Amino acid sequence: MIFNRKRFVAAAFILIVLLLAACDHTKGSLTDNIAPTVKFTAYEGIDADGSVNYEGAAIPESEDSILVFQQKVYWLGSDVDGVVKDYRYRLINKNGEYITVAGHENRLSDAEGGWLLHVINNDESQISDWTNDVYAVINFPCWDNPATHDSAKVATAMELQCRDDRGDVSPIVRRIFITKSNKPSIDVTTSKGGLNRKDDPFSSEEGATIVAETGTGIKFNFSMQDNDAYVSELKPWYFEYRFIKRDIADTTNYTYPGGEEWHTTLGQENVKSVIVSASDEYGENLLIPDAHVGYTQDEITTETVMQVRGYDEAGVVSDIKEVYFRCLSGYHPWSLMYCNADTNDVFCLGEYHYSYGLNALVKVVKPKTGTVYDGEHFAHPLFWSQDSTFSAIWSDDFVMYTHAGYKGEFANGKPTGKRENIVLDEQTGKNYYSEAIGIAYQLDGEAYQYAAYLGNPEYYPYGTEGSDSWFKLKIGEPLAQALPIRNLTPGEHVLSIRVLDSQGVWDDSPYEFKFTLIENLPAAERPKDILVIDNDEAPYPPSAEENRDEFYQNLFSGYNVDFINYDDVKEGVVDAGQEALQYSKAKFSPSDLMQYKTIFFHMDHITSASQDLFLENQSFNLFLQGGGNLILSGGINVNGLQEAFNYTPRNIVKDHMGIPSDIPGLESDGSDAVIYCDIVSSDQMKDRFFTGASPAEGSGLTVSVEIDTTENAVGGLIHGINDDATGLVSYFNTANLENVHPVMNMVYTDKYLDTADSTSVALYESTMNKACAIEFDRLNYATGTVDAKTYVFGFPISFMKFDQAKALMEEVLSEMGINK
Known part of the structure; x- marks a missing residue:
């Protein structure tokens, strides 16, 4: 059979048309949607139809049916062929007027x-009348007279x-919610x-008063008291205010x-x-001054009244509250820096200005270069200098x-x-009732x-140049009252501070x-050679x-030298009210000490305490770490340094004299690094063996x-010494000291041995040829090199014969590179 293509296409077309015609377009359509429904699920309120007029019969007679103004209203939506997307109310x-309420002002x-x-x-930026919430806290209005x-x-x-979800x-x-709220x-x-x-101030009548006096910029605070029950948090909605200027006389x-x-x-x-x-456009017509600060009775004729009323979240207004005051011009804030007595x-904090832990407000770990590393450095206060300035x-x-x-920011000006x-x-x-802004x-x-x-x-x-330029910040910004000052140069500086108030x-x-700020010059470049500190x-x-004073002045004659009494320095700091600056410790400022290559510190008197040197641990530490030299004439007081510094981990005795400060006892049994004869407890005042000192081998010194x-010698006048001591x-x-060199050994006499008791003989034998200077x-x-020196003399320099002491000191200073 021969295939007829045209007949086949026509038959297929007819068949498709018949099939489509047989379909019922009203069944199974994807375009139809059933609208959602919504209902209130809360018990409170009265369901109502869509009528607008619900006054009268809607308000029940029983007070039990009246709701408190704030209600948490719940609802629920449903959709048989989809989902509920959102809600609006x-x-x-x-x-019949649409209204807003507290919390829903838009x-x-x-x-x-x-x-x-x-x-x-x-x-x-995203505002909508639709919300995903399924409840809302509504503050229903409880007033019906907009005038009152x-x-x-x-x-x-x-x-x-x-x-x-389809938009229907x-x-x-x-x-309907029937609510009430108390005033x-x-x-x-x-x-x-x-x-x-x-x-x-102008009345002679006892107990006569006037209203408060304020400046022209005030932050007023309003508060509300409300006794509505069953409200989780009673809050004011807003307040209203205005000002009155009234005559004092009428x-x-x-x-x-x-x-x-x-x-x-x-x-x-x-x-x-x-x-x-x-000062601003808004307030200039509200707070008009009644007078100027320091007014006379004739110059004050008016007072200021502020009237305030508040609205609770139900929209109920309070009675008007009035406050009275005299507004005065002429007040100014009182700026300050919290660096005071x-x-x-x-x-x-810097390379040469720090502490090892006196405070830990600001700290940084500062590894040095080369072989030097000395741990954490902490910020340290400024010092009070001899010229009555702060220094670092x-x-x-x-x-x-x-x-x-x-x-006024802190009680008694103390930020702590x-x-x-x-x-x-x-x-x-x-107090003029202003804000620092x-x-x-x-x-x-x-x-x-x-x-x-x-x-900016x-x-x-x-700008940044000229006397009118200032770096301005708002109080409350992180930097505003805690500004770090950087990029400073050596020399004198003035940091000016001024505060702006709400006027x-x-x-x-x-x-x-x-x-x-003083430069940490290398010791060899410092302008002065020697500072002699009298701590006797x-x-x-x-x-x-x-x-004694004459002895030391003559001892250093011919050198570039200054003399100062420690008690005078202490009194200067106390008189300036700056003792607390260094926690009642250091009285010297390193910036003063940094002018000198060498410090000579003497405490020769047998009753001198080592406590003062302990107080100067921080100031002397910074001087010595910067390369300065130290000569200490301490006699018996050197022994007391161990006890004074025993609980100070980083200190000048250990770090800069080489004497360990962690020895627990001070018995004279040879185990301590420093010992002495206890002339009180062993009754050895008569056993005088020490007569002087001679150079130790390899010390580089030659003078004994x-x-x-003699009759007028310093030791004789002070302690009655006429022989030896x-x-x-x-x-x-x-042997108990590391990297320490003996430079002088004791010179003893044996002329008392024949009459000495066994204890004294043992003392003589145990201390013969001991080092008495190191x-x-x-x-x-500052340089990372070992080129600074400390000499510690265990005998009082001023008790020695002058010519010998002078020759000895010249040798010591020469070892430090200091010559006349």
């Missing part, structure tokens, strides 16, 4: 249905609708305390600065406070960590104490340049913090002190010294 008053226009709006995913907002029982309709919406359902009460104060009355005579209308906090992030300042909170030791990496503020957070006037010292810095007469903010007009509104007034006499107690008779036993000397067990070649931390 709106509120309607008895007049809605679509009435023309768009009046649905309340929501922020999506906490993104303010007095408390009333009010019926409000809430309408609800849902939408499914449900029929609207309605529920709240309010209070008004300021951020700096209540506006309390004060004594009237309080019925008043005006409304800025108009009689009320100003509102509605819309503010914090509705419970407002800053009103005469009360409490220091300024710390510095400069380096390229030097940083000063400041703490600036204002008078209670925060009072008030602003005191610089002239009168009074800004702070600015200048360094050496121009804006301090903080790299991260350079070029918010921080440098007048818009800057401190017109900025606080000037003066400090000096004033002996009796007074002529002994005169002889003998005790001066074993009990005035400290001896060194150099030399320690020290590491110079």
Whole structure:
């Protein structure tokens, strides 16, 4: 059979048409959708139809049926052929008007249905009337008179609708909520305390008072008390306020600065406070000064009244609260730096200015180069110098960590104490109820340049050059009151600080913090050779002190030398009120010591304590680590250094004299690094074996010294020594000392041995030829080389014959590279 292609195509076409025609298009269609439904699931409220007029019968007679204004309303949607996507709701008053309430202040226009709006995913840029929430906390209004907002029982309709995943919406359902709320009460104060009355300076009547006196920039704080039950957290909705200016003589005579209308906090992030300042466009017509600071009775004729009322979340208004005060112009903030006699909170850190752990506010691990590594360095306070300035030791990496503020911020000006957070006037010292809102810095007469903010007009509104330029910050910014000062140069500096208050007034006499940074010059380049520090107690008779002073002045004659008494330095620091700066310890400033190549420190008096040298551990440590030399004439007091420094891990006795400070006992049994004859407990005053000292082998010294036993010798005047004095000397067990060299050994006499008891004989034998002076070649931390020296003399230099002592000292100084 021959295949007819045309007939086959025609038959297939007819068959397809018949099949399509046989299909019922009304069955199984994918385009039809059943609308979702929604219902209220909460028990509260009254279901209602869609009528608008629900006043009257809708309000039950029984108070038990009246709801508290705040309700948590739940709902649930369903969709038989899909899923419910989201919901929307709106509120309607008895007049059929769409309304907003506290917590839902925004809605679509009435023309768009009046649905309340929501922020999506906490993104303010995404606003919709639809929400995924299945409940809402609604603060229903409880007032029906817009002129008074007095408390009333009010019926409000809430309408609800849902939408499914295809965009179809449900029929609207309605529920009526009948609520009430009690009238709240309010209070008004300021951020700096209540506006309390004060004594009237112009009245002779006992107990006469006037209202508080304030500046022209005040932060007012409002509070609300409400007693509605069953509300999880009662909060104010907003407050309204206005100002009145009234005559003191006739309080019925008043005006409304800025108009009689009320100003509102509605819309503010914090509705419970407002800053009103005469310096801005908003407040200049509200806070008008009544007088100037220091006014006379004739110059004050008006007072200021602030009226405030508050609205709770039900929209019920409180009674009006009034506060009275006298607004004065002329107040200024009182700027300061917390580096003062009360409490220091300024710390510095650099290559040559640090502590090993006196405080741990700021720290950094600073490994040195080469063979030197001395652990963690901690920031340390500035020092008080002899020229009555703060000082520190400069380096390229030097940083000063400041703490600036204002008078009244802390109790007694102590940042470690209670925060009072008030602003005191610089002239009168009074609290003028202002806020500190800004702070600015200048360094050496121009804006301090903080790299991260350079070029930003918010921080440098007048550039960075010239006396009008300041680095400005807002109080509360991390750097505002804790600015690190970097990139400083050696020399004198002035850091100027001024605070801005909420009056818009800057401190017109900025606080000037003066400090000096001293270069850590190599010892050989320092301008002066020797500083002689007298740490001897004033002996009796007074002529002994005169002889001792003369002895040392002549000993160093011909050298570039200065003399100073330790007690004078101590008194200077105490008189300046700066003793607490170094925790009642160091009195010397390293910046003063850094002027010298060598320190000669003498405490020859047998009753001198080693405590003063212990107090100077930090200042001397920085001087010695910088390469300075030390000569100590201590006699018996050298032994006391071990005990004084025993619990100080990093100290000058161990690190710069080579004498370990961790010896637990001080018995004279030869086990200690330093020993002495206890002339009191062993009754050995008569057993005088020590007559002088001679150079130790390999010491480089050639001069021997003998005790001066002449009538007017220093030792004789102080202690009655007319022969020799074993009990005035400290001896060194150099076997117990590392890297320490004996430079002088004791010279003994045996002329008393025939009459001495066995104890004295044993003492003589055990101390013969012991070292009584040592030399320690020290590491110079500034250069990393061993080129600094310490000499410790265990006998009093001033008790020796002068000519011998002078020759000995010339040799010692020559070893240090110091010559006349």
